[in-house]
Amino acid sequence: MRRAAAWMAIVCMxxxxxxxxxxxxxxKSSGGEICNNGIDDDNDGKTDCAxxxxxxxxxxxxxDVGTPDLGTPDTLxxxxxxxxxxxxxxxxxxxVINTLKxxxxxxxxxxxxxxxxxxxALGGIIALLSGASGGLNLQGTLDDVLSQGTLxxxxxxxxxxxxxxxxxxxxxxxxRDLDSDPSNNFSGNATLGIxxxxxxxxxLAGSITASKLDAGGxxxxxxxxxxxxxxxxxEKARIQAEVLGTGLINGIIGGAIPQADLxxxxxxxxxxxxxDAVGNxxxxxxxxxxxxxxxxxxxxxxxxxxxxxxxxxxxxxxAPDVxxxxxxxADALSVGIGFTAVTCTINKGP
Numbered sequence: 001m002r003r004a005a006a007w008m009a010i011v012c013m014x015x016x017x018x019x020x021x022x023x024x025x026x027x028k029s030s031g032g033e034i035c036n037n038g039i040d041d042d043n044d045g046k047t048d049c050a051x052x053x054x055x056x057x058x059x060x061x062x063x064d065v066g067t068p069d070l071g072t073p074d075t076l077x078x079x080x081x082x083x084x085x086x087x088x089x090x091x092x093x094x095x096v097i098n099t100l101k102x103x104x105x106x107x108x109x110x111x112x113x114x115x116x117x118x119x120x121a122l123g124g125i126i127a128l129l130s131g132a133s134g135g136l137n138l139q140g141t142l143d144d145v146l147s148q149g150t151l152x153x154x155x156x157x158x159x160x161x162x163x164x165x166x167x168x169x170x171x172x173x174x175x176r177d178l179d180s181d182p183s184n185n186f187s188g189n190a191t192l193g194i195x196x197x198x199x200x201x202x203x204l205a206g207s208i209t210a211s212k213l214d215a216g217g218x219x220x221x222x223x224x225x226x227x228x229x230x231x232x233x234x235e236k237a238r239i240q241a242e243v244l245g246t247g248l249i250n251g252i253i254g255g256a257i258p259q260a261d262l263x264x265x266x267x268x269x270x271x272x273x274x275x276d277a278v279g280n281x282x283x284x285x286x287x288x289x290x291x292x293x294x295x296x297x298x299x300x301x302x303x304x305x306x307x308x309x310x311x312x313x314x315x316x317x318x319a320p321d322v323x324x325x326x327x328x329x330a331d332a333l334s335v336g337i338g339f340t341a342v343t344c345t346i347n348k349g350p
Contacts, residue, residue: 083203102139104126105126111336119334121321152174175192187342188246212242214239220233247340262332
């Protein structure tokens with residue numbers, strides 16, 4: 001039973017952590033080309049699926065897969081959330097996130113998102129993994145994703161003063177490595193670009209007091225489901241950090257993934273990952289059998305999102321714990337991770 005719980009949690013966690021980072025992998029070919037990141041990684045003049053190395057990669061089996069589809073900028077539902085205006089002045093500081101730290105408990109990096117006390121369901125899931133997975137190194141996977149430049153997260157802070165400002169706006173971007181050399185991304189003076197698929201209205205509003213930034217609103221974050229990223233909403237999003245002239249420290253990114261995104265995006269993503277594992281010749285047969293025994297309730301050899309949704313363990317792990325609409329009923333799942341950032345220059349040109 002302990003082993004079964006571990007594998008079920010791993011299936012949940014693989015997708016769940018991908019909401020913050022590309023834990024599902026980078027669809028790398030057997031050579032040097034990453035097949036779904038929009039970059040010519042091996043500098044042969046061919047990008048992603050156009051590179052011969054990616055011919056047999058799963059990211060290139062569907063002609064619509066290969067260039068991430070990160071949605072449109074108007075997904076923030078202006079009727080329920082007013083995106084703060086972007087100041088006309090230049091940003092006071094531009095940063096690239098250089099570390100993301102996963103929580104190890106439901107209290108670490110926890111924020112009070114709805115007035116019911118600090119919580120972090122993501123931390124609870126990772127704690128479950130720590131006790132049952134036998135040493136699954138999720139933090140190491142996350143560190144690799146950042147160091148390899150697979151995912152770049154950029155922040156711009158607009159404020160009159162980075163030490164104290166009654167009004168501060170944070171603009172978030174998905175970045176791109178302009179020189180295809182990840183080793184200098186976190187040097188403190190790197191010039192980075194903005195991905196063509198980055199949402200333009202991922203902004204939070206708040207203030208800076210004694211160099212401590214606290215801003216809130218709503219964010220869109222990319223969720224890599226197999227090779228095709230989609231967008232999930234982070235309701236009641238918060239960013240807290242200490243602002244230094246050299247970057248950001250002691251940062252927390254928190255928020256809640258709404259039930260609709262859990263049902264319509266995370267659960268289908270889990271089904272995709274589970275079916276990919278069952279069909280992967282490199283996965284041990286014992287593992288495939290375990291996944292099928294746990295999830296394939298109609299024994300047809302295919303796992304559906306309905307089967308996953310009706311699984312009691314997954315239902316318990318992904319139970320909503322945040323009330324985003326103040327009706328007294330929890331309707332979203334809390335997440336919180338730590339981060340630091342270093343300064344950079346953001347080139348907003350093509």
